[in-house]
Structures are given as structure tokens and as C-alpha cells.
Amino acid sequence: MSCSVNLRAVSYKNDKKELFSKISFNLGHEEKIAIIGSNGSGKSTLLKIVAGLIAPTDGYLEIFHNKINNLKEFKKYRNDIAYLPQDVTNHFLCPTVIEDVIFSLRTRGESKEVALEKGKKILEQLHISHLEDRIIFDLSGGEQKIVALAGLLILEPRILLLDEPTNALDEESEKKIVNILNSIKKSMVIVSHHKSFIESLAPTIYKLHNNCLEKLEVEDN
Ligand SMILES: Nc1ncnc2c1ncn2[C@@H]1O[C@H](COP(=O)(O)OP(=O)(O)OP(=O)(O)O)[C@@H](O)[C@H]1O
Numbered sequence: 001m002s003c004s005v006n007l008r009a010v011s012y013k014n015d016k017k018e019l020f021s022k023i024s025f026n027l028g029h030e031e032k033i034a035i036i037g038s039n040g041s042g043k044s045t046l047l048k049i050v051a052g053l054i055a056p057t058d059g060y061l062e063i064f065h066n067k068i069n070n071l072k073e074f075k076k077y078r079n080d081i082a083y084l085p086q087d088v089t090n091h092f093l094c095p096t097v098i099e100d101v102i103f104s105l106r107t108r109g110e111s112k113e114v115a116l117e118k119g120k121k122i123l124e125q126l127h128i129s130h131l132e133d134r135i136i137f138d139l140s141g142g143e144q145k146i147v148a149l150a151g152l153l154i155l156e157p158r159i160l161l162l163d164e165p166t167n168a169l170d171e172e173s174e175k176k177i178v179n180i181l182n183s184i185k186k187s188m189v190i191v192s193h194h195k196s197f198i199e200s201l202a203p204t205i206y207k208l209h210n211n212c213l214e215k216l217e218v219e220d221n
Pocket residue numbers: 014019037038039040041042043044045046
């Protein structure tokens with residue numbers, strides 16, 4: 001199987017305790033997997049390791065079958081991996097939606113004209129064209145999550161890592177995000193507490209529990 005990410009016996013220990021030990025999983029090409037688990041079990045930490053934001057204390061990752069020996073080696077995959085943090089309120093750098101969505105493209109040297117064209121297209125795909133000129137901090141939590149997602153998708157990453165994408169959202173906003181994510185054909189790791197949300201999105205679900213990652217059978221979900 002062609003894989004986007006392979007985790008090989010990854011462990012992580014913070015100052016106080018070992019959060020998980022010898023965790024392995026494979027994320028196939030355009031596969032969607034979910035990670036659930038109780039508060040503080042280490043889900044966000046695991047996702048940050050896959051994002052190349054923190055290094056495992058033991059074990060290693062492979063990205064597109066290339067072994068990553070340290071955080072520096074993640075650098076060449078920066079454009080391939082997009083990470084949506086749990087709290088997006090500090091994620092935005094520009095006042096309006098369209099400015100923020102095209103910001104990263106502009107910093108990579110894209111002309112304003114092309115960036116705007118791509119930005120408008122992404123807003124259309126995510127059904128938020130009506131928010132184009134709105135001030136981000138006036139938007140609802142759900143709208144902000146979709147805007148943050150637009151800012152990631154415009155860079156055309158191959159791997160999407162989403163930490164609680166429906167956290168604190170109402171049912172309607174949750175459905176909207178499920179529909180959007182279901183329509184996106186990319187390799188994805190989604191961390192979530194919302195069972196109903198996860199079941200409608202990811203065929204493979206793992207539970208982080210007692211320091212281990214357990215693959216759930218469908219009837220256990
Ligand atoms: N920067 C940090 N410094 C110290 N401890 C941290 C840090 N980040 C997380 N932790 C601790 O590591 C543990 C795991 O945190 P993590 O956020 O990965 O869990 P989680 O499963 O995502 O939790 P939640 O479901 O509440 O978001 C927790 O005990 C947390 O307090």
C-alpha cells in the first residue's frame with residue numbers, strides 16, 4: 001500500500017510522565033483515520049508529532065516512505081503537511097477572510113492576482129464566498145474553523161492533520177464540516193471527541209488509551 005505517513009514504535013514522554021509508548025500506525029494515500037481518547041491522553045501531542053512540531057522521545061516517522069530522523073528533516077515536507085490546531089483563534093494573521101486565506105500563498109511569492117483567484121475558488125468550494133470580506137474576529141467559531149481550513153487547503157497539501165475540527169460547534173456547523181471533509185480527497189488524521197462526527201468521516205478509528213493506540217472494530221466505536 002502506498003502510504004503518506006508511517007509511525008514506527010513512537011513514544012513520547014514529557015517532564016512528568018510517558019504519554020504513549022511504541023505507537024505504530026499507517027496512513028494510506030487519501031485514507032482518513034481518526035484518533036479518539038479521553039482528555040489528556042495525548043491525542044494532540046501525537047498529532048503534533050505527525051505534524052513535525054515536536055519530536056518523539058523514541059521511535060520515528062516515515063513521510064511518503066522516507067524516514068524522518070529529526071525535526072529539521074520535516075522541512076522538505078512543510079508544503080505537503082497542513083495542521084489545523086484545536087484552537088484557531090490565534091491562527092489568523094490578517095483582518096479579513098480573503099486576506100488571511102491568501103496570506104500564505106503571497107508569502108510564498110504568488111502574485112496578488114493569482115492568489116486572489118485561488119482564494120476565491122477555495123471559498124467557493126467550502127461554501128463561504130459570502131464571508132470573503134468579513135472581519136475574521138466577528139465570525140462564529142464554526143465559520144472561523146472553515147476559514148482556517150481554507151487557509152490550509154489553498155496550499156494544496158497532501159496530508160491534512162485536524163485537531164478537534166468540530167470542537168464547540170453546534171450540530172449544523174458540525175454537519176457542514178463533515179460534508180466538506182468528506183468531499184476532500186487527501187490523507188487525513190482527525191483527532192476528535194465527537195463519536196458521531198468521526199463515524200461519518202473516518203472508516204478507521206484508533207483509541208489512545210493506557211499509553212497505547214488500539215484500533216477499534218466497527219461495533220466497538
Ligand atoms: N506544552 C505542554 N507542557 C506541559 N505539559 C503539556 C503540554 N502540552 C500538553 N501537556 C500535557 O500532556 C498531556 C497530554 O496532552 P494532550 O493535549 O496531548 O492531550 P489530549 O488527549 O489532546 O487532550 P484533550 O482531549 O483534552 O485535548 C496532558 O496531561 C497535558 O497537560
